[in-house]
Amino acid sequence: MGFKHQVRWFRISDQDARIVIVGAGMAGLTAAAYLSRAKYDVLLIEKNKEIGGLVNSFQRDGFVFDTGAKSIENSGIIRPFLDDLGIELELLQSPVSVGIEKDVINVISEDSLNDYKNLLEKLYPEYIEDVYKIISFIQKIMKVTAVLYGIDNPIFKDLKKDKAFLFKKLLPWLGKFLLAVRRTNRLNEPVEEFLEQMSTYKPLTDIVDQHFFKNTPTFFAMGYFYVFLDYFYPKGGTGELPKAIYQKIIEWGGETKTETEISKIIPSKKIVIDLNGNNYPYDYLIWGADLKTLYNKISMENLDEKISRKINEQKEKFLSYRGGDSVFTLFLGLDEPLEKFGAISNGHFFYTPSKKGLGEIHRSELKSLIDNFENTPKEEILQWLDKFCELNTYEISIPALRDPSLVPKGKTGLIVSMLFEYDLFKRVKEASWYEEFKTEVENRILETLTNSIYPDIKDKILFRILLTPITILDRVGSSEGAITGWSYEKPVPVVNSLLKIYKSVVTPIPNVWQAGQWVYSPSGIPIAILTGLIAAQKIMKKKF
Numbered sequence: 001m002g003f004k005h006q007v008r009w010f011r012i013s014d015q016d017a018r019i020v021i022v023g024a025g026m027a028g029l030t031a032a033a034y035l036s037r038a039k040y041d042v043l044l045i046e047k048n049k050e051i052g053g054l055v056n057s058f059q060r061d062g063f064v065f066d067t068g069a070k071s072i073e074n075s076g077i078i079r080p081f082l083d084d085l086g087i088e089l090e091l092l093q094s095p096v097s098v099g100i101e102k103d104v105i106n107v108i109s110e111d112s113l114n115d116y117k118n119l120l121e122k123l124y125p126e127y128i129e130d131v132y133k134i135i136s137f138i139q140k141i142m143k144v145t146a147v148l149y150g151i152d153n154p155i156f157k158d159l160k161k162d163k164a165f166l167f168k169k170l171l172p173w174l175g176k177f178l179l180a181v182r183r184t185n186r187l188n189e190p191v192e193e194f195l196e197q198m199s200t201y202k203p204l205t206d207i208v209d210q211h212f213f214k215n216t217p218t219f220f221a222m223g224y225f226y227v228f229l230d231y232f233y234p235k236g237g238t239g240e241l242p243k244a245i246y247q248k249i250i251e252w253g254g255e256t257k258t259e260t261e262i263s264k265i266i267p268s269k270k271i272v273i274d275l276n277g278n279n280y281p282y283d284y285l286i287w288g289a290d291l292k293t294l295y296n297k298i299s300m301e302n303l304d305e306k307i308s309r310k311i312n313e314q315k316e317k318f319l320s321y322r323g324g325d326s327v328f329t330l331f332l333g334l335d336e337p338l339e340k341f342g343a344i345s346n347g348h349f350f351y352t353p354s355k356k357g358l359g360e361i362h363r364s365e366l367k368s369l370i371d372n373f374e375n376t377p378k379e380e381i382l383q384w385l386d387k388f389c390e391l392n393t394y395e396i397s398i399p400a401l402r403d404p405s406l407v408p409k410g411k412t413g414l415i416v417s418m419l420f421e422y423d424l425f426k427r428v429k430e431a432s433w434y435e436e437f438k439t440e441v442e443n444r445i446l447e448t449l450t451n452s453i454y455p456d457i458k459d460k461i462l463f464r465i466l467l468t469p470i471t472i473l474d475r476v477g478s479s480e481g482a483i484t485g486w487s488y489e490k491p492v493p494v495v496n497s498l499l500k501i502y503k504s505v506v507t508p509i510p511n512v513w514q515a516g517q518w519v520y521s522p523s524g525i526p527i528a529i530l531t532g533l534i535a536a537q538k539i540m541k542k543k544f
């Protein structure tokens with residue numbers, strides 16, 4: 001610890017305040033970047049060796065793979081954020097394709113919605129009226145989403161200096177924005193229930209919604225056709241984004257400590273303690289990791305009774321909620337040229353091998369399997385798995401179709417993922433057949449893809465790597481292996497209205513702010529960045 005930290009009682013300005021940030025995911029990195037740029041005394045602590053949290057890329061035998069998001073959506077946030085921090089990152093286009101059975105459409109403009117309509121009409125000719133209803137609704141929501149993400153988020157702008165932005169963009173947009181927020185707030189009901197009002201034919205509504213998290217708010221899910229057009233891919237992999245922010249933190253004098261897991265927070269002493277018993281004093285703490293962990297590790301010693309009560313209330317609330325859906329991911333190194341895959345789809349591909357839809361397989365059937373796990377024979381679980389893998393929707397990413405330097409010449413790296421319930425993996429692990437189960441899932445995915453879109457891949461595999469909901473929990477400490485914060489299955493326990501986002505970082509714990517995917521819902525990378533910045537701003541005492 002440097003001299004500066006030992007003489008904190010000589011504080012001459014807020015810039016001397018010691019800020020500890022726990023978690024070097026997108027939220028923690030963002031907060032650390034802004035605070036170190038403003039010359040605060042920053043220490044960013046991360047449990048893993050690598051930074052980025054859920055945004056991460058890794059290399060194997062010359063193949064680069066992304067473990068988290070397959071592309072990054074701008075949402076009016078990422079590009080202005082990078083500009084604001086002076087980060088020069090080459091951003092490549094990342095067009096999406098959507099495929100069902102043998103048909104694949106490329107999403108290249110808003111008009112591609114028409115191709116999607118034609119595809120659904122072809123697959124479900126008896127339900128053309130229902131298809132029209134759904135498509136015309138998606139069209140409306142695309143317009144609303146375009147307003148929400150339509151201009152650079154003003155939080156990254158200096159409105160006193162940038163008058164052109166203020167008068168030509170922000171003010172004319174504000175009215176439309178408020179209307180859009182009102183509309184989205186009214187469309188918070190689960191997308192499955194909303195679509196049921198448009199069609200009673202389950203396979204059709206399943207095909208439209210089964211790759212979203214369970215109970216995803218309607219506006220969020222139905223806005224995705226717009227989001228598909230808003231995606232980009234950082235050259236070198238998605239992991240280049242956190243790396244670039246990290247470089248800036250170092251450049252601005254921020255201190256970082258990796259491979260350090262915080263296991264206790266003592267607010268009355270203003271210290272956090274790591275697993276090895278090392279203490280890190282703070283004046284302000286930003287918690288950028290899982291919120292259940294924060295409340296499980298907090299010590300109430302010597303805290304005012306009123307504060308302790310508030311913290312306990314918050315703790316009870318969070319601990320009674322679940323993290324959202326998790327994923328199973330298969331990374332494949334293939335001895336096949338890129339062109340072969342490029343002829344089938346773009347590099348980011350949502351593919352459903354069957355038009356039948358998952359029906360109750362991932363809902364009541366799965367729930368009953370988990371609830372009765374001990375009494376269910378293995379064969380029955382594997383039969384369920386057969387149907388789950390055959391009828392699911394896969395998110396497939398081919399990084400090198402965005403950036404050809406990410407594979408050895410003549411080869412292709414494929415990332416295949418699908419939403420997967422953490423609780424099933426947990427039960428299987430407790431029953432000691434985790435390794436076997438992983439292979440069963442992997443084999444079924446390969447079988448399904450071989451029987452549908454990629455007939456030859458099984459014979460071309462150079463290597464395979466797996467990532468399960470358990471891996472996600474173990475690596476970044478995300479409750480229930482969640483990939484974007486709280487489950488939507490109950491009303492979320494945090495702020496869920498854009499107009500209240502500034503409140504999302506507030507905690508009942510003195511001098512502690514929170515940021516990241518657990519503090520606002522629905523969330524993801526843009527929200528992690530936004531809340532990281534807001535938490536930093538609270539400390540910088542900006543007036544709002």
Ligand SMILES: Cc1cc2nc3c(=O)[nH]c(=O)nc-3n(C[C@H](O)[C@H](O)[C@H](O)COP(=O)(O)OP(=O)(O)OC[C@H]3O[C@@H](n4cnc5c(N)ncnc54)[C@H](O)[C@@H]3O)c2cc1C
Pocket residue numbers: 022023024025026027028045046047048051052053054055067068069070071072073260261262263288289290293327417475476477478483484485515516517518523524525526528
């Ligand atoms: C497969 C997948 C696909 C996704 N797709 C998208 C997408 O398309 N669009 C989108 O916007 N988002 C997507 N996301 C979600 C997005 O990546 C996350 O919401 C976002 O990155 C969360 O950032 P965060 O900083 O809040 O949390 P995290 O990334 O979880 O960072 C928290 C950090 O804290 C560290 N940590 C935890 N506990 C401790 C401790 N006790 N001490 C020290 N450090 C600790 C962790 O190791 C981690 O580095 C996806 C995620 C995954 C996994």
